[in-house]
Structures are given as C-alpha cells and as structure tokens.
Amino acid sequence: xxxxxxxxxxxxxxxxxxxxxxxxxxxxxxxxxxxxxxxxxxxxxxxxxxxxxxxxxxxxxxxxxxxxxxxxxxxxxxxxxxxxxxxxxxxxxxxxxxxxxxxxxxxxxxxxxxxxxxxxxxxxxxxxxxxxxxxxxxxxxxxxxxxxxxxxxxxxxxxxxxxxxxxxxxxxxxxxxxxxxxxxxxxxxxxxxxxxxxxxxxxxxxxxxxxxxxxxxxxxxxxxxxxxxxxxxxxxxxxxxxxxxxxxxxxxxxxxxxxxxxxxxxxxxxxxxxxxxxxxxxxxxxxxxxxxxxxxxxxxxxxxxxxxxxxxxxxxxxxxxxxxxxxxxxxxxxxxxxxxxxxxxxxxxxxxxxxxxxxxxxxxxxxxxxxxxxxxxxxxxxxxxxxxxxxxxxxxxxxxxxxxxxxxxxxxxxxxxxxxxxxxxxxxxxxxxxxxxxxxxxxxxxxxxxxxxxxxxxxxxxxxxxxxxxxxxxxxxxxxxxxxxxxxxxxxxxxxxxxxxxxxxxxxxxxxxxxxxxxxxxxxxxxxxxxxxxxxxxxxxxxxxxxxxxxxxxxxxxxxxxxxxxxxxxxxxxxxxxxxxxxxxxxxxxxxxxxxxxxxxxxxxxxxxxxxxxxxxxxxxxxxxxxxxxxxxxxxxxxxxxxxxxxxxxxxxxxxxxxxxxxxxxxxxxxxxxxxxxxxxxxxxxxxxxxxxxxxxxxxxxxxxxxxxxxxxxxxxxxxxxxxxxxxxxxxxxx
Amino acid sequence: xxxxxxxxxxxxxxxxxxxxxxxxxxxxxxxxxxxxxxxxxxxxxxxxxxxxxxxxxxxxxxxxxxxxxxxxxxxxxxxxxxxxxxxxxxxxxxxxxxxxxxxxxxxxxxxxxxxxxxxxxxxxxxxxxxxxxxxxxxxxxxxxxxxxxxxxxxx
Ligand code: FES
Ligand code: FES
Numbered sequence: 063x064x065x066x067x068x069x070x071x072x073x074x075x076x077x078x079x080x081x082x083x084x085x086x087x088x089x090x091x092x093x094x095x096x097x098x099x100x101x102x103x104x105x106x107x108x109x110x111x112x113x114x115x116x117x118x119x120x121x122x123x124x125x126x127x128x129x130x131x132x133x134x135x136x137x138x139x140x141x142x143x144x145x146x147x148x149x150x151x152x153x154x155x156x157x158x159x160x161x162x163x164x165x166x167x168x169x170x171x172x173x174x175x176x177x178x179x180x181x182x183x184x185x186x187x188x189x190x191x192x193x194x195x196x197x198x199x200x201x202x203x204x205x206x207x208x209x210x211x212x213x214x215x216x217x218x219x220x221x222x223x224x225x226x227x228x229x230x231x232x233x234x235x236x237x238x239x240x241x242x243x244x245x246x247x248x249x250x251x252x253x254x255x256x257x258x259x260x261x262x263x264x265x266x267x268x269x270x271x272x273x274x275x276x277x278x279x280x281x282x283x284x285x286x287x288x289x290x291x292x293x294x295x296x297x298x299x300x301x302x303x304x305x306x307x308x309x310x311x312x313x314x315x316x317x318x319x320x321x322x323x324x325x326x327x328x329x330x331x332x333x334x335x336x337x338x339x340x341x342x343x344x345x346x347x348x349x350x351x352x353x354x355x356x357x358x359x360x361x362x363x364x365x366x367x368x369x370x371x372x373x374x375x376x377x378x379x380x381x382x383x384x385x386x387x388x389x390x391x392x393x394x395x396x397x398x399x400x401x402x403x404x405x406x407x408x409x410x411x412x413x414x415x416x417x418x419x420x421x422x423x424x425x426x427x428x429x430x431x432x433x434x435x436x437x438x439x440x441x442x443x444x445x446x447x448x449x450x451x452x453x454x455x456x457x458x459x460x461x462x463x464x465x466x467x468x469x470x471x472x473x474x475x476x477x478x479x480x481x482x483x484x485x486x487x488x489x490x491x492x493x494x495x496x497x498x499x500x501x502x503x504x505x506x507x508x509x510x511x512x513x514x515x516x517x518x519x520x521x522x523x524x525x526x527x528x529x530x531x532x533x534x535x536x537x538x539x540x541x542x543x544x545x546x547x548x549x550x551x552x553x554x555x556x557x558x559x560x561x562x563x564x565x566x567x568x569x570x571x572x573x574x575x576x577x578x579x580x581x582x583x584x585x586x587x588x589x590x591x592x593x594x595x596x597x598x599x600x601x602x603x604x605x606x607x608x609x610x611x612x613x614x615x616x617x618x619x620x621x622x623x624x625x626x627x628x629x630x631x632x633x634x635x636x637x638x639x640x641x642x643x644x645x646x647x648x649x650x651x652x653x654x655x656x657x658x659x660x661x662x663x664x665x666x667x668x669x670x671x672x673x674x675x676x677x678x679x680x681x682x683x684x685x686x687x688x689x690x691x692x693x694x695x696x697x698x699x700x701x702x703x704x705x706x707x708x709x710x711x712x713x714x715x716x717x718x719x720x721x722x723x724x725x726x727x728x729x730x731x732x733x734x735x736x737x738x739x740x741x742x743x744x745x746x747x748x749x750x751x752x753x754x755x756x757x758x759x760x761x762x763x764x765x766x767x768x769x770x771x772x773x774x775x776x777x778x779x780x781x782x783x784x785x786x787x788x789x790x791x792x793x794x795x796x797x
Numbered sequence: 798x799x800x801x802x803x804x805x806x807x808x809x810x811x812x813x814x815x816x817x818x819x820x821x822x823x824x825x826x827x828x829x830x831x832x833x834x835x836x837x838x839x840x841x842x843x844x845x846x847x848x849x850x851x852x853x854x855x856x857x858x859x860x861x862x863x864x865x866x867x868x869x870x871x872x873x874x875x876x877x878x879x880x881x882x883x884x885x886x887x888x889x890x891x892x893x894x895x896x897x898x899x900x901x902x903x904x905x906x907x908x909x910x911x912x913x914x915x916x917x918x919x920x921x922x923x924x925x926x927x928x929x930x931x932x933x934x935x936x937x938x939x940x941x942x943x944x945x946x947x948x949x950x951x952x
Contacts, residue, residue, distance in 0.1 A: 083891055090899030091887040091906060093834020093874035100833035180828075181818060245838045245846060245900035245934050295836070295900030296934050327839045540898025540935045694894045694940075701937030702897065728843035728932070736928045739938040 077553035078756050081694035084545050085561060086538070097293035098249035098265045103320035106251070107136055109313050110183035110323065111306070112173035112190040113332065114165035117201075117367075117721025118402040119194035121163055126173060129189040134178035136317045138186065141172075144312065146281030152271065152303050152407070157368040159279050159308050165194075167367035167404055168722045169332025176313040176321050199402035199721035203341065203364040206399035213365050213398045214373035216380040218453050218650035221391030227347030227355035231427040235344065235420040236787040238715035239364075240337035242409050243733055244539075246295020247330040248305050251322045252314035259286030260311045261566070265294050267301040267537050270572035279308045280315065287311065291564035297539035298706070299408035300334040302577055303370055331726035335370045335407030336716055338363040338398070340379070340416035346424045352432050352439040354389035357424075357452070361396040361417065363406070370407030372398040377513060378413030380650065381453050385421040386464045386506040386660045387443035389452040394650070402721045408577060410706060411766045414507045419788050422503040422771035426778065436502050436775070441468050445506070445660075447751075454646065456653045461749035463686050464504065467662040470684035470745045471502060474664065477680070477741075482668045484675035495672040498679075501775025504662040505767025508655040509760040510580040514645040517580070517656070518637050520571035521588035523551055523596050525632040527625065529559025529611070530593070535566070536573035536585040541762060542695040543581050547589050549691060550755050554593030556609040571637060579659070579760025582691065583753070588638035590755040596634035600627065640753055657752055661685040661764035663704070663772035665740070669780040674792030676780075678708050678773055680741040688752040688759035696761050700744045703765025709734045710766075711773035715789050803867045807832075808876030816863045823847045823858040826873060834874040834903045838932070845931035848904035849873045855911045857930075874903035877910055885948060886910045893944030897935035905931050909945055918949050 076082035089095040112129075126138040141148060141162035149155040161170050173190045177183035200206060250264025259282065266272050269289035276287045294301065306323045313321040325333045343360040361379050365372030376398035383394050409415075429439040444464040450457055481496045511517035522533040530551050538544045544562040551560040573585045597609055604622045606614035614622040640656040666679040681704050690696055713732040717724040725731045750757040770788055778785045781795050801816045807830065814825045821840075826832045826849070836846035840859045847858045850872040858873075877884050883891065886909045896902050905928060912919055912927040919927065924945045933941065 081894065084894070084896060086899070087891045087896045088883065090896050090902050091883060091891055092878055093832070093903045093906075095899055097833075097836075097900065099837070100827075243934055245836070245844065245898065245932065247838070294898065295838075296898040298934070324837075326837075327841070540900075542897065698894055698897055698936055698940055701939035702935045703937070705937035706934075727841060728839040729841055733932050733934065735930075735932060736925045736938045736941070739942075742937065742939055 074552045074556055075558040076549060078549045078691045081692050082545060082549065084542060086544060095293055097246055097295055098263060099246060099324050101251040101263055101322060103251060103253055106320045106322055107176040107178060107317055108180040108183040109174060109176050109310060109321045110187040111171045111309065112187040113169045113171055114161065116165060116194055116196050117168040118197040118199040119165050120197060121161060121165065122193040122195055124172065125191040128191055129175055129186040132182060132186050132189060134182040135175060135186045137176045137313055138190065139174050139312055139316060144279055147278040150275045150279055150304050150308060151369050152371055153373055154369055166402055174309045174313055176317050201401055201403055201721050203362055203399045203401055206401050207362060207397045211400045213369050213400060214376050216376055216394065216396035216650060218380055218392055218394035220453065220455055220649065220651060223393060225356045225391040228350045229348045229428065229431050230345065231424055231431055232345045233420065233423055233427065233786060235342045235423060237340040237416045237419055238789055239339040239406065240409060240710050240714050241331065241716055241731060242298035242300035244296030244298055244300055247325045247327060248333050249324040250306055250310050251320060252310035253320040254314045254318055260314050261288045261290060262307060262311055263290045263292040264307050264310065265301050267297050267539060267577055268575035269535050269537065270567050272304055272307045273567045275304045276308050276311050280311055285568065288566045288568045290566040291535055291537055294537060294539045297576065298410045299577060302408045302575060303335055305333045327728060328726040331723055332404065335405045337409035338365065338375055338406040338416065342417065342420040344420050344424050346428055348428050350432065352428055352434045352442050354387055354443050356391040357384050357389050358393045359383045361394065363398045364401055364403055365398045366401060366403045366405035368405045370405050372406065375407065375413040378508065379417045381654065382414045382506055383417050383421065384452040385418060386445045386504050387452060388445055388449055392452050394453065403718055404723060410703065411507065411763050412578065414505060414767050415770060418503065418505045418767050418771050419774065422768065422775065423786065426775055437468055437472050440504055441465065444468060453650065454654050455651045456655060458658060460657050461688065461751045462658055462660055463747050463749050464660050466747050467504060467660055467684045467686060470747065471662045471664050474682050474743060474745065476666060479679060482677040482679060484668055484670040484677040491670040491672045495670055497669050497671055497780040499667050499669060499776040499780025501665050501772050501779055502662065503768035503771035503775055504660060505764060506658060506660050507763050507767050509657040509659055510578055510584060510640050512643050512655045514643055517574055517584060518639045519573040519585040519588045520635065520637045521585055521592055522570060522633060522635040523589065523592040525627045527628045528561065530555055530557050532560065532562045532589055533565045533570055534562060534573050534585055535564065535570050536581050537576040539576055541699060542692065545695060546582055546692050547586060550586050550589045551593045554590050555597050558611055579762040582758055583760050584638060584640060586755040586758065588636045591638055592634045592636035595636065596632060600632055657759060659686045659759045659764045661768060663769045665772035665776040667773060667776040667780055669777060669795055671781060671795065671797040674796030676712060676777060676795065678712065678740040681708065681769055681772060682743040683765065684745040684747055685761065685764050686759060687746045687748060687761050688754055689748055689750065689757040690746045691756065691758050693746060696746060697744055699761050700765045701742050704742055704769040705734050705739055707766045707769025708740060708773055710788050711770040712789055801864055803863060805866050805868060806870040808872055814863060820863045821859050822861040822863050822866055825863040826858060832873055832875050836900050836903055838900060845908060846901050846904040848907040850907060850911060855908055874906050877906050884910060886913055889944040889948040890941065893940045893947060895936060895940040895944040901931055901933040905941060913948065921946055
C-alpha cells in the first residue's frame with residue numbers, strides 16, 4: 063500500500079499519520095475482551111422472543127398460559143405490557159415493540175419472556191400460542207409502487223428534459239438483498255437500578271438513539287435510562303435500529319432482575335434490517351465524445367414491512383444516481399416501498415451501492431457503444447471540486463480527486479498471475495475454459511448525515527494521572543475508532559499518553575451514529591477541537607509554549623509537571639458540528655451533503671464459462687481519504703469493505719419466498735472465506751481541504767461502493783454477457 | 798433427566814462440568830466454566846469462531862457434545878498465551894492489524910496456533926487452507942494473511 067502526497071506528520075509518538083497497535087488488540091487476541099454476548103450479572107435471567115412464523119397475518123388470540131406454566135419462567139410480556147409508546151423506529155416510529163393485532167413480516171416479535179436459563183426462555187417463547195388468520199403477503203415491490211404504498215418518493219429534476227445526445231444506452235438492473243452478517247449477533251444485558259430505572263448494555267451503533275427509544279416505549283424520564291457502550295462484534299449498519307433493546311429493558315423492569323438476551327444466527331437474520339434489494343431502470347444519453355448529456359433513472363427499493371431508514375437510503379440512492387460524473391440534465395424518480403418482505407435499512411454504502419451497480423454498467427455500455435476505453439470515458443466525465451453535483455446542483459467545495467483516482471488506477475500495474483481454476487479442489491474445469499476479465503468502477507458517497515440533519519458529536523478530553531483521556535459515547539464496532547481518536551488527541555495536545563474511554567449516555571451528549579463513514583470526521587473533529595482548546599487554555603494559564611508527556615514546557619524546560627496538571631483537573635468538552643446541510647427543494651435540489659468521497663476499483667476475475675464458476679483474482683483500488691490518519695487501519699477498512707463488495711457481486715443474497723427467508727444461516731447464506739479473498743493493492747489519495755480533523759475524510763464506506771461493480775464489469779468483459787444483476791449466479795455466466 | 802458430571806483437562810487444569818441437557822462444549826465453556834473467549838457466531842460449524850483444541854484436534858466446539866469430552870484435553874483461546882505473554886500467532890496478528898471487531902479472532906488464534914505447531918513455515922496457500930473454516934467479516938483477511946506470512950518468514 064502506498065500513500066500519495068503525505069502531509070507533515072506531527073512529532074508526537076503514535077499521533078496522526080502513524081499506525082499504532084490497537085489498544086483493544088491484546089484483550090481480543092486473548093479472548094478477554096468483553097462483548098455484549100459475554101456480559102453476566104448476579105441473579106441474571108435470560109430473555110427470548112416469540113416470533114411470527116407468517117409474513118402477513120391477523121393475530122386472533124394469544125395464550126401465554128402454557129409459557130407461564132413452564133418452571134423457571136418469570137415473565138411473559140405482550141404488547142399490552144408496553145407502558146409507553148407502542149411503536150419504535152429510527153426515523154419515525156411505525157414498528158410495534160410487540161405486535162398485537164397484525165404481523166407484517168416473517169419473524170416479527172409478538173411476546174418476550176424471561177426465565178432462569180436460556181434454554182427455558184427459548185422453550186417458553188416457543189410455548190406461547192398464537193392464533194392467526196393468515197393473509198396473502200404483499201411481496202411485489204412493483205405492485206406496492208402501483209398501490210402507492212411507499213415510505214418515500216423521490217423526484218430529481220435538474221436541467222432540460224428535452225436535452226438529447228447522439229448516443230443512447232439503456233438498461234434494467236437488479237440487486238439482491240444482502241445481509242450485514244456481523245459475526246457477533248444481537249446481544250445485551252439490562253440491569254434494573256432499583257429505583258425504577260434501568261442500565262442497558264447492548265450491541266449498538268448509536269447508544270443515545272437507543273436510549274431515546276427505550277425512554278419513549280417504557281414511559282420513563284430520560285434520566286432513568288442509561289445506555290452504555292459495550293463490546294460489539296461488527297455492525298455494518300445492522301445495529302442502527304433498535305431490536306432487543308426495548309425488550310430487554312421491559313423484562314428487566316418487570317422482573318426486577320437483570321435480563322440478558324442473545325439472538326442466535328437464524329434469529330439475527332430476522333432481528334436486523336438488510337440492504338435493500340433494488341430494481342433500476344436507466345437511460346444515459348451522451349455526445350459522440352462520450353460526455354454525458356442526460357441521465358434518466360427510476361429507482362425502486364423494497365423497504366419491507368417497516369420504515370427503518372428506507373427514506374434516507376432511497377434519497378441517497380437517488381442523489382448518487384449518476385456517480386462521480388458531470389451531467390447537466392438529470393431526471394430521477396425513486397420509490398422506497400412497503401411490502402411484507404423483511405424490513406430493510408442501513409448497510410455500509412447506504413443506497414449508493416445499488417445505484418453504482420447500474421450507473422457503472424451504463425458507463426461501460428457507453429464506452430462500448432463509442433469504442434472508448436472504460437477509464438477514458440470516466441475521465442472525460444469526471445466531477446471536480448467546484449463542479450455542481452449532477453443530481454442536486456450542490457457546488458462541491460471540498461476536495462474530490464476523481465481524476466486522480468482514475469489516473470492512479472490506470473497507472474497501477476496488473477501483476478502477472480497464472481489463470482486460476484474456479485471451483486477449488488473439487489469442481490474444476492480445464493484451463494482453456496477459463497476466461498480472464500478486467501473491469502473498472504468508480505463510486506461516490508456522501509460522508510456524514512445529510513438533508514439538514516443536525517449532525518453533531520460531543521467529546522471530552524481530560525488530563526489525568528494516566529495522561530490524556532478522551533471520553534465519548536461513539537461506538538467502536540471494530541473499525542478502530544478507539545485508536546484514531548487517541549491519535550488525534552495525541553497530535554493536537556502534544557501528549558503521547560492518550561486513551562479513549564467510553565462513557566454512558568448520562569455522562570456525555572451524543573456522538574451521533576457510528577455510520578455514514580462519519581465518526582472519524584465528526585467525533586474526531588470534537589476530539590481535535592477539545593484537545594486544541596485544552597492545550598491553549600493550559601499554555602495560557604501556565605505561561606508555557608508547549609505541552610509534552612512531562613508537562614508544560616517553556617523554552618524546552620518543564621515548568622509544570624504532568625502530575626500537577628492532572629491534579630488541577632483540566633477538562634474540555636466540545637460539541638462539533640460539520641458544515642450545515644439543508645433539506646432538498648421539491649426538485650431534489652440544494653446543498654444537501656456535508657462532504658463526499660470517491661474511490662475506484664479494478665477487478666480481475668477468472669471465469670469458468672463451462673460450469674459458471676468464477677474466482678475474483680484481485681481487486682485494486684485508489685481511494686480519496688483526505689488525510690490518512692492511520693494508514694494501516696484504513697487499509698483494513700479497504701480490504702474488509704472490498705470483500706463485502708465481492709460478496710455482493712458473487713455470492714451473498716438473502717433468498718425470500720413469499721416473504722419467508724429461506725437461508726437464515728451461514729450454511730445457506732454464503733459469506734466469503736479466506737479462499738475467496740482477492741489480493742488487494744490500495745493507493746490512498748490525500749488532498750487537504752475537508753473539514754475533518756487534519757483534513758481527514760471518512761473511509762468506511764467507499765470500499766464497498768464500487769468494488770461490486772468492478773467485479774461485475776470484469777465478469778462482463780470475460781463472458782461478453784450483460785450481467786445486469788448482483789449477485790451474479792452460475793446460470794448468468796455459464797456460456 | 799439426571800445430570801452427568803464430566804471430568805476433563807481444561808487449559809492444563811483439571812475441570813468438570815455438570816451436563817443436564819444435550820449441551821455443546823461451547824455452551825459449557827461459555828456459560829458454566831466462565832470462559833467466554835470462544836465465540837458463538839453460527840452454532841453450525843460454519844464460522845470457526847468457537848474453535849478449540851480437543852486433545853490434538855482442532856474442532857468447532859459448537860459441534861462437540863459436552864458429554865463426549867470425558868477424559869479429554871481441551872485448550873481454548875484463553876489457554877493460548879504463555880501467561881501474560883502473547884504467543885507468536887497472537888503477536889503476529891496484533892502487529893499486522895489483523896484484529897478489527899475481534900469476534901473471529903479467538904477462533905483464528907486457535908486454528909493458526911494449531912497450524913504453526915504442525916508446520917512452522919507454511920506457504921500462503923497452506924495458511925489459507927488452514928483458515929478456510931474461519932469466517933472474518935471485518936478484515937477481508939488481508940492483514941490475517943500478512944500476519945502469518947510474516948510469521949512463516951515467507952515474505
Ligand atoms: S459457532 Fe461454531 S462454527 Fe460457528
Ligand atoms: S475482526 Fe470482525 S469478524 Fe474478524
């Protein structure tokens with residue numbers, strides 16, 4: 063991996079620009095790190111959930127008697143036992159905490175139980191007797207669109223609808239439902255405080271919003287509920303929505319005992335939202351040099367039974383419908399519809415992934431129609447800083463090195479490698495049936511929350527006997543936020559002894575969500591400002607000119623030792639906001655986004671056209687990172703994100719049949735193993751000017767936006783087939 | 798149902814467990830013996846996050862019935878380090894940035910330690926073969942492969 067145009071790096075040890083070892087690495091390697099799954103408490107009960115076996119049914123009656131009759135069962139609760147708001151939801155509450163009259167998706171919770179051990183709790187959940195009137199599930203998103211059963215419609219109207227190019231390409235594209243499949247399932251422990259309140263320790267990406275939802279549904283005062291950050295085994299969007307959080311708190315307060323709940327893998331498939339399946343109709347018109355004249359698109363996302371974040375995902379899909387390309391005339395109609403399929407919501411990439419599969423296929427079609435090199439057509443259309451976004455008209459006023467990404471990809475050598483034999487040791491073909499393909503794709507994504515959302519993060523920096531301590535409620539899900547926040551504090555303070563400590567929702571204001579690639583920029587921004595303010599205050603107060611691990615310096619001499627600073631109790635709390643964004647006008651126009659990032663991928667695949675199997679040999683990438691605060695950690699995001707993109711391209715799909723998930727387990731929902739992992743060469747492109755700390759941009763999502771599209775492009779090149787769908791299936795490529 | 802007391806060696810120490818229901822070794826380790834390092838991510842033998850050594854064999858503890866381990870030696874991730882010092886596999890993973898969320902990590906530590914004990918200089922293909930049963934959702938495996946290539950001295 064290489065980094066271009068590195069900026070001056072601060073002299074402090076393990077500051078920004080370096081790649082220090084993770085502070086939580088050793089406990090994780092020793093098996094001592096505490097995940098939500100591992101929590102226990104004195105007198106703890108186990109919770110379990112009784113779920114609907116039907117995707118659409120009226121509930122005629124519920125009998126909890128048989129469940130209560132089981133020895134060791136302490137509580138069986140139904141919708142009537144929810145003392146506060148009966149509904150929850152991340153953007154607007156539309157989902158019953160427990161269903162009482164009707165179920166709208168397969169696996170919807172109806173009753174929750176607490177019992178003395180896990181097995182008893184599960185048996186009791188199974189013993190709840192529900193009488194249903196089974197209804198026909200609505201599973202066709204087109205039908206839902208026709209019925210106007212939508213969570214949101216989007217309209218983008220920019221430019222001249224009569225504009226016409228000399229070349230026209232069209233396509234219809236489809237994306238399957240992907241699961242985040244974090245390795246840790248949903249888990250948590252709720253502990254009653256003995257005064258009517260509760261402490262919740264559960265898997266999360268955003269504890270303050272969990273806390274608000276618990277408060278509303280339990281009908282408590284805000285100060286009665288504390289949500290604590292806890293160890294999380296991956297997230298990727300799956301933990302943005304509440305699932306077991308309210309249930310756990312209800313059971314804990316009802317029984318007066320701590321209650322723990324852990325979803326098993328199949329329950330996890332119904333316990334969180336998924337990436338939206340999509341259908342997309344596209345029409346691109348270009349001039350004879352390949353420059354886009356007009357893009358028209360229709361985007362249909364299946365939101366499933368409840369709102370979750372469908373409205374925001376749809377908006378994102380529509381705003382990024384063209385990709386990182388200039389176009390003056392853009393017309394989009396989007397719908398996020400309601401069906402009885404599994405609810406869909408946030409997953410890494412958040413709408414930008416689905417449209418990238420379509421717009422990059424369209425760019426390749428244009429290139430082919432005009433006989434232009436695929437990278438060259440992208441170069442001719444590349445967005446630059448200062449250009450208007452093709453969809454919203456927003457002037458891009460932070461760096462956007464689309465051209466650099468393209469040029470970097472073009473310059474990266476493709477290492478020679480022998481053709482692989484897809485299928486591994488068992489199912490193989492002859493070398494002459496293997497065709498190699500190379501494909502390119504670029505992706506564009508917004509960073510941080512958009513459309514006028516008040517997106518902020520609070521962080522506190524204190525000087526203690528251990529050095530600088532950063533306090534935050536920003537959730538570490540594995541991405542390395544605890545490492546990078548400490549790096550920012552070190553570089554800004556000039557003190558190398560710095561660590562991050564998580565505190566609960568009562569001790570600090572919100573850090574916002576660990577999503578939208580935003581924490582390094584937004585929580586990182588709060589850490590930077592708090593550290594800088596603290597340093598300034600300390601230096602002014604003590605008349606020093608520098609800070610170090612030894613204390614305040616003046617002309618190189620220690621004038622106030624660190625122990626004195628610690629005893630003085632220095633502390634600075636900052637709430638950081640990124641530049642404001644605004645709601646769109648009726649044509650989808652306006653300054654809607656705070657920042658953008660671009661990445662490009664080049665995939666090399668070997669396709670066995672006889673058996674319809676393929677190997678992704680390598681995926682190389684160039685990514686716009688602003689400033690690489692921790693290059694190794696970014697590389698980890700890139701490699702992990704690319705493999706999730708490869709998964710969507712070639713194997714990952716939740717299969718539903720009449721609304722029922724047919725593969726809710728790791729035997730049938732295929733995940734990439736180490737044998738499926740392509741080689742990856744990554745180039746990080748730095749350019750100063752973003753509002754993130756030291757000019758950093760978020761890096762979590764860009765690796766997943768166009769990696770899928772690049773693989774599809776490579777398969778297309780190898781097979782000569784259109785490949786309009788992800789994931790690609792054997793029957794799509796066997797010739 | 799009558800409880801069965803099983804005796805075995807756990808991370809070098811004598812241990813016993815009371816097995817009532819048809820419990821897996823993973824359940825016994827996590828819930829009874831307070832060793833939560835072995836993780837449960839699928840309970841189907843698909844992900845390897847529950848990997849332990851049973852006598853000299855690498856197994857998915859979610860697939861082993863606790864009743865069957867009478868008299869066996871079980872070594873879990875908690876038994877991999879030399880006291881407070883990480884073993885070579887753990888140290889290599891730490892330095893290579895091979896840990897993100899860490900939920901796959903215990904299983905990978907156990908599987909890779911088994912590999913390096915049998916074969917201190919594995920090739921990249923042998924590393925991949927040995928870890929083919931361990932799913933990691935975070936890293937894309939790049940840093941894991943680099944960690945063990947470095948350890949094998951193959952780079
Ligand atoms: S939990 Fe045992 S293999 Fe997945
Ligand atoms: S580090 Fe998260 S699953 Fe491997």
